[in-house]
Amino acid sequence: MAKPAHQFVCSECGTAYPKWAGKCEVCEGWNTLEESVMPKALPGGMKPKVKAGKIEFFGLAGVNPPPPRVPTTIVEFDRVLGGGLVPASVVLVGGDPGIGKSTLLLQAGAALGHAGKRVLYISGEESIDQIRLRAARLGLTKAPMDLAAATQLGDILASFAQFPDASLVVIDSIQTMWTDGVESAPGSVSQVRAAAFELIRAAKTQGFALMLVGHVTKEGSLAGPRVLEHMVDVVLHFEGDRGHQFRILRGVKNRFGATDEIGVFEMTGGGLAEVANPSALFLAERRGNVSGSAVFAGLEGSRPVLVEIQVLLAPNPGGSPRRSVIGWDSGRLSMLLAVLETRCGLKLAMNDVYLNVAGGLRVSEPAADLAVAAALISAASDVPTDPQMVFFGEIGLSGELRQVAQAELRLKEAAKLGFAQAACPKRVAGGAAKIAVPSSLKLLEIGHLTDLVAIVTRGLKPGVKPGSGGG
Ligand code: TYD
Ligand code: MG
Secondary structure: OOOOOEEEEEOOOOOEEOOOOOEOOOOOOEOOEEEEEOOOOOOOOOOOOOOOOOOOOOOOOOOOOOOOOEOOOOHHHHHHHOOOEOOOOEEEEEEOOOOOHHHHHHHHHHHHHHOOOEEEEEEOOOOHHHHHHHHHHOOOOOOOOEEEEOOEHHHHHHHHHHOOOEEEEEEEOHHHOEOOOOOOOOOOHHHHHHHHHHHHHHHHHHOOEEEEEEEEOOOOOEOOOOHHHHHOOEEEEEEOOOOOOEEEEEEEEEOOOOOOOEEEEEEEOOEEEEOOOHHHHHHOOOOOOOOOEEEEEEEEOOEEEEEEEEEEEEEOOOOOOOEEEEOOOHHHHHHHHHHHHHHHOOOOOOEEEEEEEHHHOOOOOHHHHHHHHHHHHHHHHOOOOOOOEEEOOEEOOOOEEEOOOOHHHHHHHHHHOOOOEEEEEOOOOOOOOOOOOOOOOEEEEEOEHHHHHHHHOOOOOOOOOOOOOOO
């Protein structure tokens, strides 16, 4: 019998070599080549002995029922999941240490338990006593749930057989799990990958939903170079600032629903409380009559969210000015500063600029441009924006305003929260469909940034140019 052909494959980049070498030429990794046996090549014309079956092909049309859902009854959680947990699906919940992942999953598990589902909660980080203490703090001691403290994957997989009726299995966290089939240390990429693979296979064969907690590395990616994100059905990020009480659960990937939805929670002394009206919460601490603040009528997924944009300018006559941004894109701020300087004559170059989205929310929409510009103009001219006004609109490089999606939803939310005016892009004649404007709201349609300067600095006496005073 012919000897099987060998090759050496780089474990980092996958390049194959006929001979072993200490260094991979492609990714330049050292000691990354591993031996592997190639399938035997068949001499020309020869047929394989095993008869291959045929695969079936289908048309695109057909009736497929939507996946069944099991609501967790935590509305904010279900919204992000797309309507509830899908049986046999795998959800990865990532976030910084201490942000509240264990709390969230304990609460979600308890809610499902109360709804009559069997929930297994396996912690590799905390002892049973610690979990019980947390449950007591959350008022969940009566919730039906099966707890275990374990890290050895073989034991965990073998124990699933006792619970054929399990609806949800929580693994807190995947980085603490280890399998003795892999030699590297727990938490290493190969351990995390192998453990996740085994758990996912168990979830798919036994039909329970699996939730994996994943810690985030300093660079902000889920530890285990994103391998986990490819393997699971749903990736959720639990975000927030530990100094703030707001927590945002954000869908990053979802094979069963939209990915731009958010769930908003508040971390209280008794656990995570759902926030049904985030706008009211984000604006709760707003003080009117302060320059450098503007309210942005934003959108997170299908949901309008009003947030306050705050800008502080500090004079910095020498050196290179600082631009410090929290909750928004710093590149976009630089662009807006350049547009304001070049197209509107605002003098901002000699100032440090600090921009903050109040409440710890991260805004990624370009629609925030107009609110940021309003806050900048307000700070530069030391004139507060109208506290009854919201702003939204994208700004182009020539200073022109551009339409943004879902204007109607944003206006409705502003009216609901008692705002009286909305500054937004001018509607183009014959453009997108007409929008219904709530009767309590006055629309200020803006074509160019210079109009915004005029609106924000309405209180300025003639002769005083924005940017020439204040700081
Ligand atoms: P935790 O769920 O342990 O975070 P993670 O699993 O993401 O590491 O939450 C830890 C923090 O939450 C901790 O600093 C204390 C705080 N916390 C509350 O404020 N209220 C509560 O009811 C609970 C249980 C925790
Ligand atoms: Mg935890």
